Amino acid sequence: MEGDRELHITATRTYVAVWVGLLALTALTIKAAELQLGALSMAANLLIASSKASLVLWFFMHLKYEKRVLKVMLLVPIATLTIIIGLTFFDIWYR
Amino acid sequence: MNETAHIEHRDYTGAKLGMWLFLFTEVLLFGGLFLLYSVYREVHSKDFHTAAAELGTTIGAINTVVLLTSSLTMALSIAALRRGAKNRSLVLQAATILLGLAFLVNKYFEWSEHIHHGYYPASPELLARGHGEVLFFGLYYVMTGIHGIHVLIGMGLISFMMAFTLTGRVSSNDFIKLENTGLFWHLVDVIWIYLFPLFYLIT
Numbered sequence: 001m002e003g004d005r006e007l008h009i010t011a012t013r014t015y016v017a018v019w020v021g022l023l024a025l026t027a028l029t030i031k032a033a034e035l036q037l038g039a040l041s042m043a044a045n046l047l048i049a050s051s052k053a054s055l056v057l058w059f060f061m062h063l064k065y066e067k068r069v070l071k072v073m074l075l076v077p078i079a080t081l082t083i084i085i086g087l088t089f090f091d092i093w094y095r
Numbered sequence: 096m097n098e099t100a101h102i103e104h105r106d107y108t109g110a111k112l113g114m115w116l117f118l119f120t121e122v123l124l125f126g127g128l129f130l131l132y133s134v135y136r137e138v139h140s141k142d143f144h145t146a147a148a149e150l151g152t153t154i155g156a157i158n159t160v161v162l163l164t165s166s167l168t169m170a171l172s173i174a175a176l177r178r179g180a181k182n183r184s185l186v187l188q189a190a191t192i193l194l195g196l197a198f199l200v201n202k203y204f205e206w207s208e209h210i211h212h213g214y215y216p217a218s219p220e221l222l223a224r225g226h227g228e229v230l231f232f233g234l235y236y237v238m239t240g241i242h243g244i245h246v247l248i249g250m251g252l253i254s255f256m257m258a259f260t261l262t263g264r265v266s267s268n269d270f271i272k273l274e275n276t277g278l279f280w281h282l283v284d285v286i287w288i289y290l291f292p293l294f295y296l297i298t
Binding site (some may be wrong): 009010012015016018019022023026029030032033036041042045046048049052053056057059060061062066067070073074076077078080081084085088089092 | 170296
């Protein structure tokens with residue numbers, strides 16, 4: 001039930017596991033930057049950052065246990081930002 | 096038969112929805128700055144490359160670990176309170192504030208070092224260099240500065256939560272204030288997760 005899910009208390013070991021995952025991804029992102037991947041560097045680091053952000057949102061911010069409406073709402077600011085930044089780049093590249 | 100009448104009605108869904116809506120405005124506030132960063136990086140990629148090399152990875156990496164750990168203690172403090180472990184929750188809330196403080200102390204040393212080297216807004220040292228480097232350091236100070244203010248505000252909020260936990264206004268039956276404070280603290284962490292690679296790592 002939706003109501004029961006909201007009352008869920010995450011186990012300590014789950015939180016600690018997420019934290020360990022976040023530290024591992026931090027080590028990975030530093031490693032990725034050291035490799036000097038050039039153009040790929042930005043993509044690789046942003047991908048790792050987004051994985052870390054997703055872990056924080058899903059477990060620490062309890063998005064996993066929230067109602068669907070909230071999860072869908074989160075897509076609104078993400079989509080807005082993507083559109084704004086995307087369209088601006090079309091302007092810069094093809095002006 | 097009147098069992099439910101004794102249970103105070105609490106609209107946690109509404110309270111959390113309101114908090115998330117506020118967090119969305121925060122995302123767009125920083126989003127505007129991320130837009131500026133990405134455009135200037137595209138236009139002045141060489142200058143950004145040189146300027147980013149000035150920032151040491153070590154303090155940035157330490158601060159990332161500090162902030163990630165503070166998110167863990169914050170999440171654990173809410174779980175502890177909900178299980179009725181009030182003292183454990185208070186200790187974890189205090190730990191979160193101390194980690195926030197450690198983050199800001201590191202930031203202080205970091206900024207002092209930049210200023211010592213002559214890199215601060217409109218410094219002669221910086222103005223003598225490329226236009227893109229001026230923009231890089233401008234964005235660096237504005238974005239990490241606004242982020243730092245958010246850390247400070249978060250520490251203030253958690254201090255209030257500690258007082259509320261002590262007086263019982265925040266308890267295992269009524270934890271939404273602490274939960275929403277946690278949401279704010281985690282969002283500040285999420286923003287740092289992006290700031291760290293963009294300013295310290297990608298050169």
